[in-house]
Amino acid sequence: MAGASACGGAGCGPHCSSSSSGAGAEGDAPAERMGRLSIAAGASTTTCGKCDGGGAVVAVSGGAGMCGECFRAYLFGKFKLAVTSNAMVRPTDAVLLAFSGGPASRVALQFIHEMQSKAIQSWETSNSQALPAFGVGVAFVDESALLARPEHESEMATEDIKSIVSSLSPGHKKVHVAPLEDVFSSGSEDKAATLKEVVGMINDETGRDDFIRCLLMLSLQKIALENGYTKIMLGTCASGIARHVLSATVKGQGYSLPADVQYVDTRWDVPVVLPLHDCLAQELSLLCELDSLKTQQLLDRPCSGINSLVASFVSRLRDENPSREHTILRTAQKLKPFSFNMFSANGYHDFLPSRLRPKFQNVDTNDTTFSEILCLICGSPFSESELQNLENTKHKAQRKIDMYTAHCCQSCHFQILPAATDMYEHFFSLLPKFWTEKVDTAVTASANHGSLRDQIEDYLLEEDDDEN
């Protein structure tokens, strides 16, 4: 289906995937594939415009034709700029790279490896050895339980991934392979069955797709927390972000949209960073071909429902105008990000060279918590109407279920919660405790705070405006 090739063959990030550059495409001649990529067409000359090497143009950007070397440098430059100018990785960080097996995350893996290698070299040759090199680990979340794939395929894919990672040296990178169902802390019960049951309770096709993405993020968080990682790096690229802009718009999530399209996302226990933010899927696919970077897409799950429709739409737009994805991105960048879209812990930016620190001066505060209420399933910050609904529910609610429901954003409420309200209880009981416990804590905290206030209300001179 058209959705499969929408990413131009590059699965953007750990959860969005396309299977068009799987086994079938390997038979195509590289030149033919490049011919299909509009970024290579329209070069005004056939030799590189950036260097003196006179190499053949493989890609065009901003009107300038680039040879393979320059193209790689161009992409790596974007990656590195994103990492440094957003202070994504500190020397003390342990970075967990989310690896889906697709071209985008493969490039992310390659580039972070190169940055790590340089850091290791610097450290080894430095006299003081004051700046250690950051650590890198790789996570792959196995969705086989939902794909009904034969077990040997899953094993093959896993082995492949391990061999890809182990071929990168220096810098040993641990590979963490976790089945998606591990997010359910069911204990002795069959987690895969729980996963299938809860997904089966979702009637809406798009809702199922999005729900699985939420579980994927949770899975990454879990792996990171359990193994001491301090950052999660996603391979989400510009094309994936452009698609997200449109699909969020179409789902009524215009308010929360900016939260997911920035370089940095600290909503989660382990902050998430997107260094391929400005690279197009086509560019990343091309680099994998040029450099023979191995990808593994046996276990790809194509997006479905509205997400698939959006993918086809963006694909048609891209065919008509290759820079359309960038324009969509630019529009999204003009929307106001949230407070959690930057690192604001006190002293976070101390590791930066002094010339870069001024940029972050007004950001470092003592306040490490943010005030937005987040959807319990997808993490979207609540809009005013959702907050109002939550407030109303707080005053009326007798049952926990009502509080859980009120902590779901309107989109999750519509497309993820079961159609029949009498199924809510069961549905919420199956959800990862990680999610529902957060609401339990918030509710208890709020009740405690309220009861404290009751005791001293007569002595308060000012209105307490900390409603949320």
Next chain:
Amino acid sequence: MGSSVGEGAKLQPSRAGSRLCVRCGERKAALKRPKTLEQICRECFYVVFEDEIHQTIANNSLFKAGDRVAIGASGGKDSTVLAYVLSELNRRYNYGLDLFLLSVDEGITGYRDDSLETVKRNEIQYGLPLKIVSYKDLYGWTMDDIVKAIGLKNNCTFCGVFRRQALDRGAALLKADKIVTGHNADDIAETVLLNILRGDIARLSRCTFITTGEDGPIPRCKPFKYTYEKEIVMYAYFKKLDYFSTECIYSPNAYRGFAREFIKDLERMRPRAILDIIKSGENFRISTTTRMPEQGTCERCGYISSQKLCKACVLLDGLNRGLPKLGIGRTKVGAGAERNTSSLQGKHGNFDF
């Protein structure tokens, strides 16, 4: 908006004859409501359709008693249904409005003459006085002349800009307090998407406003903001309203546009998506400083303008000086003027209402 019946769940297709209306439970269901997929009878459809529009008008305080309101009437289904429903609601709920039909004659032979005949019939059928303003009178050029001069590439841009001013001038002649247009939910959803695709953040922040131009001469509003195009067609069909349904002869052939196709596909998959796009548009976190360009007036004609000369004067200049590309595309020299004529044009050619 509507019950949750059918939303998200897949209804088994069943013949209308075998089911009762889910609203009244008395009459046979005659149709599936495009907005909610509820199976209802005709009478209940009229009720929910008209009621939702009344709620939109009331909740947004679109009018006050005594307002003279000019209904932009093209003779097409949106404006015909608008005229019909507005005069009906005006009567039923005593809005106290003085309603007029205001029509623009772009001078397109074989198309506009026919649709104007429709509006003239509406004048009689609905008992609403009609005023027609023409491009010929206002600008000295008909669309036929313009197309002869510049061809079919940017003609929609000219027409859109000229029509907007023509409506304002006609409304001023009528001493109207407000203009209403038939822009429906599908139009607004399409505009939101197009503005995202074009990177036009300023327009994106304004395009979901139900009333615009409040600081200008005559504000205009869109009572059909939440009304689905399909339901307007359905209403016109069942009520056997008289309207003109051919596409403008100068619009690109077989033109649907990527965005409109996409919205149609979306609607099929999830009817409420159209309203969801509008809701997103209303909720985008856009800083207010980016919203409004500075309001001034045109040096030449006095019309409202953010530049020295209003767009209509710039375009007219181009026509009169034989420079058809003047005012088309971006102001950068050599920029792809072609871009503006791509599939990113809306149904009406430009994106300002």
